[in-house]
Amino acid sequence: MQRASAEGGQKIQNILLDQVQDALFIIDEVQEILYANRAAKQFFGDDIEVIGRQLIEVCLDHNFVQIAERAMQSQSLSPIQDKVKLATTNRTVLIEAGAINSNYQIGQGGWMMVRDITTELHTEQVRQDFVANASHELRTPLSIIKGYLEMIEDDPKYTQAVGIMSKHTDRLARIVDDMLLISRVESADGDMVKKEVLFDIGDCIEDIIQQLQPVIDEQNAKVKVMLPPDSEDRNFLGDRFYWDQIFFNLIENALKQNTHVAALKIEVVVKKKAKTNQFLIKVVDNGIGIPRDALREVFKRFYRVEKSHSQQKIKGTGLGLSIVKRAVEAHYGSIHVESQPGYRTRFIISVPGPPPASPQES
Ligand code: ADP
Helix, strand or coil: CCCCCHHHHHHHHHHHHHHCCCEEEEEECCCEEEEECHHHHHHCCCCCCCCCCEHHHHHCCHHHHHHHHHHHHCCCCCCEEEEEECCCCCCEEEEEEEEECHHHCCCCEEEEEEEECHHHHHHHHHHHHHHHHHHHHHHHHHHHHHHHHHHHCCCCCCHHHHHHHHHHHHHHHHHHHHHHHHHHHCCCCCCCCCCCEEEEHHHHHHHHHHHHHHHHHHHCCEEEEECCCCHHHHEEEECHHHHHHHHHHHHHHHHHCCCCCCCCEEEEEEEEECCCCEEEEEEEECCCCCCHHHCCCCCCCCCCCCCCHHHCCCCCCCCHHHHHHHHHHHCCCEEEEEEECCCEEEEEEEEECCCCCCCCCC
16 A cells, blocks of 8 residues: 555645644744634634634634734743633633744744633533532521520430431531532632732641641541741741641541541641742641542542441541642642552642742842
């Protein structure tokens, strides 16, 4: 069989790129469109001819064009990603764009991959609104039930029943609180509403340990905190409310998942990397750990590792770690977990430190 000619190869590539659902544009250095797949030709009108035209003439949106400009000017090899609401159509698009340099031998320019995410965003909004409204509405009836239960808890006739009902009401209240927190974290179009202040990260950790002290004592657990010795390196810029939640959930998990571990050791380690101005935060325990196939799932909403019968009593909603992840990401950080069950489980957070003070300020 003869090898496909270069022209034949090009044709096959074009046919394949026409099957891609996302719009793909290739532009030159003065933003003239050199290539558009079928989705791109249909994106801003019905199969309009776009080749040879200026990008702005076709999309009629400056924000859209600015992303292409940013990508072409960026020195980085990795593409940039951004969302834009198009003024002409009111649709929201997710754009990935990168530079094309002279190595490709087609001159300088850029490429853009565009996806319409309007429907996805709308569905997400409906879901968020539902969670926020439902949890809000559930709060009042729950506190009424709790109030009545407290009124009859001293009556010996009902002691056992009231105990069980109280336990379940507390659990429901915790789920509702976590759902409210999740909707707060996810409000404002996916961006967390934050009140950023400077605080000492060590104080935040100590406060949470104090709150959990009764549980720590009950389990006879050892908790060790290691902080940067220089107080300057403990200065943290962020929303303290969310960092309280982050440390509470991580440390509480390390405790409640390991009630049966005889010599439970929990370590909270904070390091500041001067070179990158990044904080590295680790919450480590030597408990039962997380099985390998569950490691990627634990940050998902309502996910709980399936427990053996004896462990099914562990309280929780499966929302804690998803709150932690969203809150860390809202501070431009990332979190991951490593676990060797029975030996060591480590949650590792990397998050930028506050911008260095300018010389006038210091
Ligand atoms: P939950 O409300 O169940 O604690 P999370 O989202 O906080 O929900 O955690 C999800 C699951 O991850 C937990 O149910 C548990 O199985 C697992 N997990 C989290 N932290 C730990 C830990 N330190 N050790 C063992 N398992 C953990």
